[in-house]
Amino acid sequence: MSDLPLSDRAGWAADGAISTLMAQAIENPDCLSLAAGFVDPATLPVELVRAAAADVLAEPRANLLLQYGTPAGAGRLRIEVLERFATLEGVPTEELAATKGLTAGRVLLTNGSQQFLSLIAQVLLNPGDICLVAGPTYFVMLGTLAGVGARAVRVETDGDGMVPAGLERALDRFEQAGELARVKLVYLVPDFENPSGVVLSQERRTAILELLERRDPGGRIHVLEDAAYRELSFDGAPSASLWGRDPGDRVIYAGTFSKSFAPGLRIGYGIAPRALVQPLIDRKGNEDFGSAHFNQHLLAKVLESGKYDAHVEEVRDGYRRKCDVLLAALDEHLGGLPGVSWRTPAGGLYVWATLPEGVSTSFGSPLAEAAQHEGVMYVPGELCFAPESADGSPRPAHDMRLSFGVLDAAGLREAAARLGRAVRSVL
């Protein structure tokens, strides 16, 4: 193996976390997974997709839907996405065009939002460049950053998200070290963060952008707003984005139809700053010529049909109910244990649980083994913290991400009971 002429990049991308979790699941089919971030299979919109596929194939020139598309994506879906985005922003498309110069030409369709995140990393970051992240944050993005040779650096974070003063201290530290020019990106998942469920408070959204305007008036440091869970608020109200309060072209917005509709279609999108549109399209063209053309028309048909909103509402209600089931079961099986706590999310798919500081949740720990023995899986919290932190704080290893996405109510109750036994056995 060591003689393989692999590129440096192949080595940077090596990250065993997901394969370890998947191998555990395959080895132990009776295992109940609170680990997978998958959506609820019961909500997957088979009938809507069946009807939309039939309708779209009955259109004139349907054969061309099976032809190649374009790297930026089908115009028809880009327009629908723009309208959807305008609804989330609470601002009509005409006003977005007038005030922010936003047109469908700046909407790029990608293979899930994951590809958009990856394209952003590729067009903005050289090896050694720095991306500031919350701690914890979306662990797949940590792999994406590592994969382009970038340094993900953790900034102080609490129950309201990234701490603006911590971000400023991080900028100070890099300035003193002569490395400020290497800081190119701040990655934020402001709505129901994967993994912590935390919402970046409205005050902090404003404060972070104001801070960056003050410290970097030229807009060289971009903010990547990953809004994957924005539509999954349990009360149905989308929060005001960072994008909407950006006075310039600093904020890059990533959205997806995976969580609200169907991840199997692999359709995500990005709203790109003007200067990044062409570099992103060029990069995407190099990778795949464009995302699956047929799927784009199919999703456009669903959006045009007006049936999407009712579907999202059902999905949201379902997750709110399942979240309540998991929280009640955690109360029953883990409630009152000293040093054990968890956060109540207001949306998304995850509950973040914390054990006493000395009790590791990492792969190979006594807890991980006890959980495997009991037949329950979680995502070890450590994976969600970038190893490097701006303030030198150690990487915590005593949390876990519990997802209520996949299991049904009975499965969630049983998984919590198993987890309770595993935790009690190591305390």
Ligand code: PMP
């Ligand atoms: N961002 C976050 C925070 C996520 O949790 C996910 C999916 N787990 C994604 C992006 C990517 O999802 P997709 O590629 O399916 O849009």
